[in-house]
Amino acid sequence: MTIASSSPPSRLPLGSAQGAGTKSRTRRARSRESQGDGRLAAVFIAPALLGFLVFLLWPTLRGIYLSFTRFNLLTPAEWVGFDNYVRMVNDPIFWSSLTVTVEYVFINIGVQTVAALAIAVLLQRLTQSALLRGIVLTPYLMSNVVAGLVWLWILDTQLGIGNEIISAVGVDRIPFLADETWAIPTIALINVWRHVGYTALLLFAGLQAIPNDMYEAAKVDGASEWRMFWRITMPLLRPVLAVVLIMTVIGSFQVFDTVAVTTAGGPANATNVLQYYIYGSAFGRFQFGYASAMSVALLVVLSAITVLQYRLTRAGRTDLG
Amino acid sequence: MRIRNLTALAGALALSLVAGCASGGSAGSSANTVTYWLWDANQLPAYQACAKGFEKENPGLKVKITQLGWSDYWTKLTAGFIAGTQPDVFTDHIQYFGQFADLKVLEPLDDLGMKDSDYQPGLAANWIGQDGHRYGAPKDWDTVALFYNEKMAKDAGLTAEQLNNLAWNPEDGGTFEKAVARLTIDRNGRRGDEPGFDKDNVKVYGLATNGGGFGDGQTQWSNFAASAGWDYLDKPRWGKKYQYGSKTFQSVIKWYFGLAKKGYMPPLSDYNVQSNQANTQVAAGKAAAAFDGAWMISTYAGFKGMDMRTALTPVGPTGKRATMMNGLADSITKAAKNKEGARKWVAYLASDECQTVVGRYGVVFPATPAGTRAAIAAYDKKGLDVSAFTEPVADKKHFRTFSYPIANYSADMTALMTPAMEDIYGNGKPVSSLDETNDQINLILGQ
Numbered sequence: 001m002t003i004a005s006s007s008p009p010s011r012l013p014l015g016s017a018q019g020a021g022t023k024s025r026t027r028r029a030r031s032r033e034s035q036g037d038g039r040l041a042a043v044f045i046a047p048a049l050l051g052f053l054v055f056l057l058w059p060t061l062r063g064i065y066l067s068f069t070r071f072n073l074l075t076p077a078e079w080v081g082f083d084n085y086v087r088m089v090n091d092p093i094f095w096s097s098l099t100v101t102v103e104y105v106f107i108n109i110g111v112q113t114v115a116a117l118a119i120a121v122l123l124q125r126l127t128q129s130a131l132l133r134g135i136v137l138t139p140y141l142m143s144n145v146v147a148g149l150v151w152l153w154i155l156d157t158q159l160g161i162g163n164e165i166i167s168a169v170g171v172d173r174i175p176f177l178a179d180e181t182w183a184i185p186t187i188a189l190i191n192v193w194r195h196v197g198y199t200a201l202l203l204f205a206g207l208q209a210i211p212n213d214m215y216e217a218a219k220v221d222g223a224s225e226w227r228m229f230w231r232i233t234m235p236l237l238r239p240v241l242a243v244v245l246i247m248t249v250i251g252s253f254q255v256f257d258t259v260a261v262t263t264a265g266g267p268a269n270a271t272n273v274l275q276y277y278i279y280g281s282a283f284g285r286f287q288f289g290y291a292s293a294m295s296v297a298l299l300v301v302l303s304a305i306t307v308l309q310y311r312l313t314r315a316g317r318t319d320l321g
Numbered sequence: 322m323r324i325r326n327l328t329a330l331a332g333a334l335a336l337s338l339v340a341g342c343a344s345g346g347s348a349g350s351s352a353n354t355v356t357y358w359l360w361d362a363n364q365l366p367a368y369q370a371c372a373k374g375f376e377k378e379n380p381g382l383k384v385k386i387t388q389l390g391w392s393d394y395w396t397k398l399t400a401g402f403i404a405g406t407q408p409d410v411f412t413d414h415i416q417y418f419g420q421f422a423d424l425k426v427l428e429p430l431d432d433l434g435m436k437d438s439d440y441q442p443g444l445a446a447n448w449i450g451q452d453g454h455r456y457g458a459p460k461d462w463d464t465v466a467l468f469y470n471e472k473m474a475k476d477a478g479l480t481a482e483q484l485n486n487l488a489w490n491p492e493d494g495g496t497f498e499k500a501v502a503r504l505t506i507d508r509n510g511r512r513g514d515e516p517g518f519d520k521d522n523v524k525v526y527g528l529a530t531n532g533g534g535f536g537d538g539q540t541q542w543s544n545f546a547a548s549a550g551w552d553y554l555d556k557p558r559w560g561k562k563y564q565y566g567s568k569t570f571q572s573v574i575k576w577y578f579g580l581a582k583k584g585y586m587p588p589l590s591d592y593n594v595q596s597n598q599a600n601t602q603v604a605a606g607k608a609a610a611a612f613d614g615a616w617m618i619s620t621y622a623g624f625k626g627m628d629m630r631t632a633l634t635p636v637g638p639t640g641k642r643a644t645m646m647n648g649l650a651d652s653i654t655k656a657a658k659n660k661e662g663a664r665k666w667v668a669y670l671a672s673d674e675c676q677t678v679v680g681r682y683g684v685v686f687p688a689t690p691a692g693t694r695a696a697i698a699a700y701d702k703k704g705l706d707v708s709a710f711t712e713p714v715a716d717k718k719h720f721r722t723f724s725y726p727i728a729n730y731s732a733d734m735t736a737l738m739t740p741a742m743e744d745i746y747g748n749g750k751p752v753s754s755l756d757e758t759n760d761q762i763n764l765i766l767g768q
Contacts, residue, residue: 073403074424149595156596158587158607175590180748267589268743283396285732286420 067292084293096269097277100184104273105252107188116199124207136197148261151190177262180270187258187271199248206240235319242313246306253302274298354383355662356408360394367682371675382662402426409657410666413457413650415725422450423729428653429454433668440688441714444648447724451559457650458671459688464644465540466709468621469610471628477503487635491576497635501527501585504609513585520584527585529599529608532592533746536738537725539645540612542577548637549573553726560728561766566759571752578746589747615686615710622705631709644713646722648688733765
C-alpha cells in the first residue's frame with residue numbers, strides 16, 4: 001500500500017478500486033494545480049492590468065468623452081455634442097497641422113528607414129565590433145530636448161556655427177529652422193540623426209536571425225553582396241522591418257519636443273504639427289474639449305495607418321523556413 | 322491567503338501612489354508658511370530680502386519663495402490650479418490675468434484697501450476684473466526704450482542728442498528711419514543711406530528684431546502704433562473689439578516690417594525666440610540698436626566691451642512719444658492653503674516698505690513712487706542712466722503710456738495673431754490680411 005500511504009487517507013475511500021482512485025486523484029490534483037497557476041498568473045498580470053486600466057483605457061475613454069464637451073479643466077465639462085468635430089473639420093489650422101505632420105513623417109521615416117537599413121546591413125556584413133555598434137547608438141542617449149537645442153544653436157541663421165561655415169565657404173546663410181520651406185525638413189532630419197542608430201540596432205537584431213548558411217550557400221553559387229541583399233536579406237527581414245516601421249511611424253506622428261524647443265510651431269504655423277497644436281489648444285488656450293477631439297482624430301488616423309501597414313507588409317508572417 | 326495578501330498589498334501600494342500624488346504639493350505649506358512664486362531670477366534676491374523684513378514683522382510666519390523660468394511658470398501654475406498644488410501667492414501678468422479671473426481661481430483683494438494714488442498712475446486700476454473686484458496688488462512696472470551701441474552710433478556720426486530727438490511717420494519713416502539706415506552697414510562697408518548699399522548682404526543692422534511681436538508688439542511695433550494714435554481695443558480695459566483691422570495700424574505695420582525689406586532690420590528668418598533675440602543680436606555686434614524693456618537694463622549693461630546707452634522712443638504722427646507701461650502684480654489663489662498669511666504677505670509686498678527694499682537692488686522699478694525713486698538711485702549708483710524709461714511715466718505731456726491689452730481670451734488672441742504677424746513679416750503677406758484675423762479674434766471675444 002505504498003500509494004495509499006503517500007496520499008491523505010481521507011482521499012482514498014475504502015473499498016474503491018485502486019485504479020479508479022488514482023485516476024480521479026490525478027485529475028483533481030491537476031485542476032487544483034491549474035487553479036493555482038491561474039491565481040498566480042492573475043497576481044503577475046495585476047500590476048500591468050492596473051497600469052493599463054489607469055493609464056491607458058481610462059484616459060482614452062475619458063478623452064473620447066471630453067471630445068464631446070466644452071471643458072476648461074477648472075469648471076465642469078459641458079456636453080456640446082459634435083460641435084468640436086464640426087469646428088475641427090472647418091478649422092484651416094487643423095488641416096494645415098495635419099499636412100505639416102504628414103510631410104514631417106514622410107521625410108523622417110523615409111530617410112531614417114533607408115539610412116538605418118544601410119547601417120544595419122553594414123554592421124552585420126562588415127564588422128563585429130561592439131564599439132561601432134555603441135557609437136551608432138550614441139545620439140539616442142541624448143534627450144530630444146537637448147538634441148533639439150544643440151541643433152538649434154548649430155543652425156541659427158545669424159550666430160550658428162553651421163551657418164558660419166556655410167557663409168565662410170561663400171554660400172548664402174540658410175535659415176534652417178526659420179524659413180517655411182526649410183523648417184520641417186530640418187526638424188525631420190534632426191530626429192533622423194537622433195533615432196537612426198536605435199532603428200538600425202533593431203534591424204540589426206532582425207538580421208541576426210537570418211541563418212548564416214543562406215549567405216554561404218549564395219556565395220557558393222556566386223551571388224554578389226547586392227544580389228544577396230535583395231534576395232536574402234530583404235525578404236527575410238520583412239517581418240522585423242514591418243514592425244519597426246509601424247513603431248517608428250507612430251512615434252513620428254507624435255513629434256512634439258523637437259518642435260517645441262526649436263521653432264515653437266513657427267514661422268507662421270509652418271511647423272505647427274498636430275501634437276503641438278493639440279498641446280497649445282489645451283494647455284495654452286484651455287480648450288480641452290477641442291484638443292480632445294483632435295486627439296481622437298489622431299488616434300483614428302494612426303489606427304488606420306497601422307492596420308493598413310500591418311496588412312500590406314504581412315508583418316505577422318515570416319518567409320523563413 | 323498569501324495571494325489575498327499580495328492583492329491587498331498591491332492595492333494598498335496603488336492607493337498610496339494616488340494619495341501620494343494628491344498630497345505631494347502640500348509639502349512645505351502649513352499654517353505658518355506662505356508659498357510664493359515668481360519667474361525673474363534677477364529679482365529673487367530682492368524679494369528674499371523683502372521676505373526677511375516680513376518675517377521680522379510677523380513672527381511665526383515664514384515665506385517660501387520658488388522661482389521658475391517664464392515658460393514653465395504658467396504651465397506649472399495651471400497644473401497647480403488643477404491638482405491643488407498652487408502657491409498661496411504668485412506674480413501675475415496682465416496677459417493671463419483675464420483668463421484666471423474668468424476661471425475663478427483668484428481671491429478678491431478688495432479688503433486690502435489699495436488706492437490708485439499709492440502707485441504710479443494706471444497701475445492699480447489694471448488689476449480690477451470685469452466683476453469690479455481687485456485681483457492683483459501692483460508690484461512693479463516697465464517701459465520700453467531704445468538701447469544703442471555708443472561706438473557704432475559715434476562711427477555713424479550720431480550724437481546722443483540726435484538719437485533722443487528722433488521722429489517717425491509711416492510714410493517715409495522720418496528722422497528715425499534715417500538714423501537706423503545710417504547705423505546699418507553692408508558687407509562692403511557702405512551705410513544704409515549711401516548709394517550702392519547692398520541690402521541683401523548686411524553686416525550690421527541698424528535695428529535688431531524681436532520677431533513678429535505676437536498680438537502686443539511690446540518691444541517691436543507697439544510704440545510706433547501708439548504714437549500714431551492707435552489702440553489695441555475699443556476700450557482701455559475689458560474691450561470687446563480688437564482693432565488690428567484699422568488702416569492706421571496696418572500702415573504702421575507695413576512701414577515697420579518694411580524696415581526689414583530695406584535691409585535696416587534683420588529678416589524674420591534671423592530671429593529665434595530661443596537662440597537669437599534682439600539683445601543677442603546687439604551683443605553679437607550684428608545690430609547697432611534695439612527696442613527693449615526695462616527688465617533688460619542689466620542684461621544690456623553687462624555686454625562685455627560694449628558701451629550701451631539708451632534713448633527715448635521716437636516722436637510719432639500724434640506729436641507724442643509712446644511706450645507700453647506694463648506692470649506686474651501679486652495675486653492670491655482662491656484655494657490658497659494659508660489665506661490669512663497670504664493676505665498679510667501681499668499687503669506687505671505692496672507696501673512702500675517692501676518696494677523700497679526691492680528698489681534698492683536696482684533690478685526693477687517698483688510700483689510705488691518711493692520704490693521707483695529707490696530703484697533710480699540704485700541704477701544711478703551702478704552708473705546706469707535710466708531716464709529713457711522713467712521720463713515717459715513722469716512726463717505725460719510729451720509721452721503716451723499704454724498698458725498691455727486687457728481683455729478676455731488673451732491666449733486665443735495671441736494664438737491667432739502670432740502666425741498672422743509672422744506671415745506678414747516673414748512671408749510678405751499683405752497687411753490687409755489682418756482684417757480677417759481681427760474678425761476671427763472679435764468673434765471669439767463676442768461669444
